[in-house]
Amino acid sequence: MTVSPTLDKRFREAAAAAGLLDVAYDLAETPVGTLLVATTERGLCRISYDPDPERQLESLAETFGVRVLRAAKPIEPVRRQLDEYFEGKRTEFELPLDLRVTGFNREILKRLARVPYGQTTTYGTLAAEAHRPKAARAVGVVMNRNPVPIVLPCHRVVGANGSLVGYGGGLERKEQLLTLEGAIQPQLDM
Amino acid sequence: MQVPPFESFYEENRDAVLRELRRLLGREAEDAYQETFLRALRGYGRLRNADNLRAWVLTIARRVAADHYRRREAKPEPPEPQRDSRPAYAELGELADELPRKERAAVVLRYGYDLSYAAIGAALGSSEDAARQAASSGVRRLRRRMQ
Numbered sequence: 001m002t003v004s005p006t007l008d009k010r011f012r013e014a015a016a017a018a019g020l021l022d023v024a025y026d027l028a029e030t031p032v033g034t035l036l037v038a039t040t041e042r043g044l045c046r047i048s049y050d051p052d053p054e055r056q057l058e059s060l061a062e063t064f065g066v067r068v069l070r071a072a073k074p075i076e077p078v079r080r081q082l083d084e085y086f087e088g089k090r091t092e093f094e095l096p097l098d099l100r101v102t103g104f105n106r107e108i109l110k111r112l113a114r115v116p117y118g119q120t121t122t123y124g125t126l127a128a129e130a131h132r133p134k135a136a137r138a139v140g141v142v143m144n145r146n147p148v149p150i151v152l153p154c155h156r157v158v159g160a161n162g163s164l165v166g167y168g169g170g171l172e173r174k175e176q177l178l179t180l181e182g183a184i185q186p187q188l189d190m
Numbered sequence: 191m192q193v194p195p196f197e198s199f200y201e202e203n204r205d206a207v208l209r210e211l212r213r214l215l216g217r218e219a220e221d222a223y224q225e226t227f228l229r230a231l232r233g234y235g236r237l238r239n240a241d242n243l244r245a246w247v248l249t250i251a252r253r254v255a256a257d258h259y260r261r262r263e264a265k266p267e268p269p270e271p272q273r274d275s276r277p278a279y280a281e282l283g284e285l286a287d288e289l290p291r292k293e294r295a296a297v298v299l300r301y302g303y304d305l306s307y308a309a310i311g312a313a314l315g316s317s318e319d320a321a322r323q324a325a326s327s328g329v330r331r332l333r334r335r336m337q
Contacts, residue, residue, distance in 0.1 A: 057195040
């Protein structure tokens with residue numbers, strides 16, 4: 001006996017509406033692929049390029065609590081703003097965040113949030129701003145673990161010589177995002 | 191064993207829960223389904239280990255089904271539709287108008303409202319037996335009058 005999609009959806013919506021979830025998540029289709037998007041009552045807590053929930057759920061449960069459930073409604077504002085961003089209609093995200101990071105990570109992510117649309121900065125610059133001029137590599141690690149890529153624009157952080165260096169979601173996506181924002185010229189495949 | 195994320199637990203147990211509720215409640219299973227998992231969700235954060243999660247959620251389902259039964263019992267059955275547009279008690283009321291007060295009340299309550307003799311007794315401040323006697327002597331009197 002299988003549960004009908006209507007019955008399933010009704011429960012998921014009721015659970016979210018009753019405020020019983022630690023984390024609500026859903027998948028979002030974007031030009032850079034299917035993303036897993038998750039929020040808590042406090043705000044956006046995860047965007048992942050790995051849309052396989054199995055791997056993400058454990059880590060979400062560990063950080064935010066075991067009541068993790070797929071529910072479309074709580075992530076609607078995020079979905080809408082991502083759509084607008086990819087349509088080129090939005091240059092800043094207006095979303096509360098729930099990151100649960102501390103110390104150096106927090107410092108760096110706070111500074112990252114201020115890097116404007118269509119511009120780039122370097123790992124070294126962010127390190128210097130946090131008064132740790134030699135910590136460019138550590139900044140790279142923080143970028144790699146950015147819990148909410150795109151919204152916190154780690155794609156805008158490049159190497160000192162202007163090379164893209166690396167990206168948690170793959171260099172191709174970094175290039176795609178920077179091209180969308182007009183920060184780099186589209187690369188022609190010869 | 192560690193408690194898994196609720197999503198995994200839900201996916202694993204939802205079919206079994208619905209099956210159990212259908213067995214217990216038939217068509218009302220769908221309302222109880224949502225209630226069962228909402229209750230499970232309320233308690234889920236406090237679980238300390240993941241042993242017997244299936245048994246745990248089926249226990250919740252059975253409790254929810256029991257609550258549904260109780261509510262169903264408390265609700266009176268809807269009356270049968272009448273062929274005459276006038277409700278039965280209105281017709282009976284007129285017929286029984288000339289009966290002695292207690293007999294009239296017993297007849298109307300028994301045959302018009304379908305109350306039990308115990309309930310009629312309670313309403314009239316007398317016993318179940320007295321209510322039964324009042325109703326049957328009222329009916330006898332009516333029969334004699336209609337002949």
